[in-house]
Amino acid sequence: MSDRILATYRINAPETESKVRAEALATEQSVEMPLAAVTDPRVLQEIVARVEAIRPHGDGFEVVLGIAPVTTGHEASQLVNMLFGNCSMQPEVELVDVQFPTGYAKAFPGPRFGIEGIRKLVGAPSRPLTCTALKPQGSTIEHLAKLARTFASAGIDVIKDDHGLANQAFSPFAERVPAVQRAVDEANLEHGNRTIYAPTFSGGPAALAEQVRIAKASGVRMALVAPMLVGLPVFAELVCDQLDIPVMAHPAFAGANRVAPSVLLGTLFRLLGADATIFPNHGGRFSYSRATCLDIAAAARRPFSELAPSLPVPAGGMTVDRVDEMVAGYGADTMLLIGGGLLSAGDRLGDRAREFVKKVAAAR
Amino acid sequence: MSDRILATYRINAPETESKVRAEALATEQSVEMPLAAVTDPRVLQEIVARVEAIRPHGDGFEVVLGIAPVTTGHEASQLVNMLFGNCSMQPEVELVDVQFPTGYAKAFPGPRFGIEGIRKLVGAPSRPLTCTALKPQGSTIEHLAKLARTFASAGIDVIKDDHGLANQAFSPFAERVPAVQRAVDEANLEHGNRTIYAPTFSGGPAALAEQVRIAKASGVRMALVAPMLVGLPVFAELVCDQLDIPVMAHPAFAGANRVAPSVLLGTLFRLLGADATIFPNHGGRFSYSRATCLDIAAAARRPFSELAPSLPVPAGGMTVDRVDEMVAGYGADTMLLIGGGLLSAGDRLGDRAREFVKKVAAAR
Numbered sequence: 001m002s003d004r005i006l007a008t009y010r011i012n013a014p015e016t017e018s019k020v021r022a023e024a025l026a027t028e029q030s031v032e033m034p035l036a037a038v039t040d041p042r043v044l045q046e047i048v049a050r051v052e053a054i055r056p057h058g059d060g061f062e063v064v065l066g067i068a069p070v071t072t073g074h075e076a077s078q079l080v081n082m083l084f085g086n087c088s089m090q091p092e093v094e095l096v097d098v099q100f101p102t103g104y105a106k107a108f109p110g111p112r113f114g115i116e117g118i119r120k121l122v123g124a125p126s127r128p129l130t131c132t133a134l135k136p137q138g139s140t141i142e143h144l145a146k147l148a149r150t151f152a153s154a155g156i157d158v159i160k161d162d163h164g165l166a167n168q169a170f171s172p173f174a175e176r177v178p179a180v181q182r183a184v185d186e187a188n189l190e191h192g193n194r195t196i197y198a199p200t201f202s203g204g205p206a207a208l209a210e211q212v213r214i215a216k217a218s219g220v221r222m223a224l225v226a227p228m229l230v231g232l233p234v235f236a237e238l239v240c241d242q243l244d245i246p247v248m249a250h251p252a253f254a255g256a257n258r259v260a261p262s263v264l265l266g267t268l269f270r271l272l273g274a275d276a277t278i279f280p281n282h283g284g285r286f287s288y289s290r291a292t293c294l295d296i297a298a299a300a301r302r303p304f305s306e307l308a309p310s311l312p313v314p315a316g317g318m319t320v321d322r323v324d325e326m327v328a329g330y331g332a333d334t335m336l337l338i339g340g341g342l343l344s345a346g347d348r349l350g351d352r353a354r355e356f357v358k359k360v361a362a363a364r
Numbered sequence: 365m366s367d368r369i370l371a372t373y374r375i376n377a378p379e380t381e382s383k384v385r386a387e388a389l390a391t392e393q394s395v396e397m398p399l400a401a402v403t404d405p406r407v408l409q410e411i412v413a414r415v416e417a418i419r420p421h422g423d424g425f426e427v428v429l430g431i432a433p434v435t436t437g438h439e440a441s442q443l444v445n446m447l448f449g450n451c452s453m454q455p456e457v458e459l460v461d462v463q464f465p466t467g468y469a470k471a472f473p474g475p476r477f478g479i480e481g482i483r484k485l486v487g488a489p490s491r492p493l494t495c496t497a498l499k500p501q502g503s504t505i506e507h508l509a510k511l512a513r514t515f516a517s518a519g520i521d522v523i524k525d526d527h528g529l530a531n532q533a534f535s536p537f538a539e540r541v542p543a544v545q546r547a548v549d550e551a552n553l554e555h556g557n558r559t560i561y562a563p564t565f566s567g568g569p570a571a572l573a574e575q576v577r578i579a580k581a582s583g584v585r586m587a588l589v590a591p592m593l594v595g596l597p598v599f600a601e602l603v604c605d606q607l608d609i610p611v612m613a614h615p616a617f618a619g620a621n622r623v624a625p626s627v628l629l630g631t632l633f634r635l636l637g638a639d640a641t642i643f644p645n646h647g648g649r650f651s652y653s654r655a656t657c658l659d660i661a662a663a664a665r666r667p668f669s670e671l672a673p674s675l676p677v678p679a680g681g682m683t684v685d686r687v688d689e690m691v692a693g694y695g696a697d698t699m700l701l702i703g704g705g706l707l708s709a710g711d712r713l714g715d716r717a718r719e720f721v722k723k724v725a726a727a728r
Binding site: 024028030031032033034036037038039040042043046047048070071072073075076077078080081082084085086087088089090091092135136137138139140143162163164166167168169170202203204205206207226229230231232233234235236237241251252253254255280285286287288316339340343344345346 | 388392394395396397398400401402403404406407410411412434435436437439440441442444445446448449450451452453454455456499500501502503504507526527528530531532533534566567568569570571590593594595596597598599600601605615616617618619644649650651652680703704707708709710
């Protein structure tokens with residue numbers, strides 16, 4: 001086990017260039033200046049990233065760098081900077097794996113609830129979980145509350161805001177969240193369910209602090225946050241210092257970074273505090289492969305220092321007829337998210353929502 | 365002039381699919397559910413994004429969407445969400461242009477100092493500006509202060525931290541910044557220069573607030589921030605509410621988003637408050653083309669609502685022998701950043717720094 005952070009990059013360039021490019025990458029992701037001009041031997045020894053391995057891969061090659069933990073300041077923004085700051089501007093370079101040395105993760109929040117905490121919250125100790133979304137943005141608060149009531153009555157475990165529902169004029173957070181939470185609470189009381197509502201937290205730190213306050217006052221029990229939209233260090237700080245409820249990460253704006261989805265949506269979001277992580281499942285509206293999706297789920301759940309596992313949430317155009325296949329693929333420690341696939345039922349929304357819940361319960 | 369935000373996407377797919385994909389994109393970047401299931405006519409009319417144009421482009425095609433401003437909440441994270449949230453997860457889609465309707469930019473900070481404000485600060489009303497970086501990270505504070513003194517004595521306009529100098533154990537912000545600022549102040553006094561020091565602000569909101577406090581107490585007069593590392597809404601809030609000094613944006617972690625560099629580093633960073641924007645110049649360590657670089661500079665400086673122009677800062681492996689060519693290419697309203705290209709002079713650092721300053725002054 002190395003004492004360095006081991007970051008694997010896939011480089012789409014001829015293998016004949018591998019040694020030169022590997023050394024250049026190591027320099028770029030640490031001291032970012034010609035090594036010949038570095039006069040301090042301690043910097044050369046302890047700060048400059050090391051080329052730990054080079055191996056062929058397809059038409060190109062992979063490079064494993066050993067990054068000195070001290071250069072990351074044990075903090076989210078600098079960690080990302082060292083992993084993929086400048087090399088993000090090299091189109092042929094992709095970050096495909098990160099492994100952290102023993103103890104490194106202690107400086108980060110990690111999931112504070114994890115899969116077990118979410119299971120306790122919704123009262124589902126072993127089966128897969130169900131999730132849907134309030135849509136579309138632009139709807140009146142009355143409409144959203146009514147939708148929430150329908151979903152909660154059907155016994156769906158988690159109702160999240162569409163991530164497009166943020167703090168816009170048509171349904172500001174301060175009005176929407178109490179109204180929807182109230183609707184969910186009433187439906188839970190009436191039907192004996194434990195449906196959770198997860199509103200979208202968005203904007204800058206001042207706005208987020210206000211939303212945290214409102215959510216606490218309304219009895220909200222889960223948060224939806226897009227780490228790449230609010231910013232990774234803000235996300236970590238929100239988890240650490242402000243929210244005492246589980247956090248579900250949304251991948252908006254997280255897709256185009258040439259960072260492998262398993263690394264960003266799995267490893268890094270988990271490290272920064274996501275208890276659950278939404279990703280676009282294969283065969284839906286997005287083109288991630290099945291292998292990529294299984295990698296994301298693996299990164300979310302496999303042993304990782306002392307971090308609790310995160311709940312993978314396959315999403316993005318899913319439909320009720322895919323429940324069996326998804327549970328077979330991801331296992332029980334998953335939350336299936338179907339949004340438009342419920343709403344397309346129109347008047348039969350309640351029926352389809354109940355069907356969703358039943359199929360998942362039966363699909364173990 | 366449209367009342368909608370006009371976002372142009374380049375889609376790498378067969379032109380025969382253009383109509384279907386354009387409609388799908390419009391849905392994805394607004395209501396994100398099947399249109400047939402949207403029952404509210406107001407939502408269909410005012411919220412759903414419109415396909416304004418489709419045109420062939422290379423082997424694929426371009427789509428212009430009209431995005432309703434209200435969906436962005438006139439706020440940074442939601443703006444980015446609507447522009448490139450979910451479609452960031454579609455590898456064939458790239459955001460290549462954004463135009464805002466009249467008045468939209470008013471809700472955003474924009475550059476509060478702009479090119480003119482930076483010129484006033486350094487006392488250079490018409491010539492191009494010079495910038496260098498304190499490197500490498502891992503150096504002692506004593507070493508960094510000595511470097512800063514050398515650069516300030518040579519009359520370089522702006523000395524920025526290497527963006528790898530954040531808040532790590534080897535040179536914490538609280539100790540480094542006062543020491544370097546002091547060294548710069550002393551050199552300025554001795555040589556009659558007006559060199560500015562721009563330290564790196566990094567981390568979460570609590571850390572940033574503390575850094576702002578320290579910087580104010582030390583008389584720091586410019587800030588270096590990587591918007592994609594701290595988070596875009598945090599960046600905007602920092603500019604708006606906390607910093608009363610010009611802000612230079614660094615492109616770390618900003619490269620891999622399939623958002624055209626001119627849009628992200630130019631238009632969006634400027635909208636959110638960057639007075640200056642660093643980008644990797646062609647022919648250096650990065651492979652952006654000359655055309656891309658000119659686009660970035662154009663986006664930073666062209667008329668944009670009432671926003672002040674941002675200073676383009678070409679960087680990334682530049683050398684003193686390229687000064688004439690860079691000034692010829694970008695014009696006088698530019699700040700040239702040379703880092704490793706000065707440090708590689710070793711003992712002759714002071715001489716090379718002075719040569720840099722002289723060449724730029726002569727290169728008008």
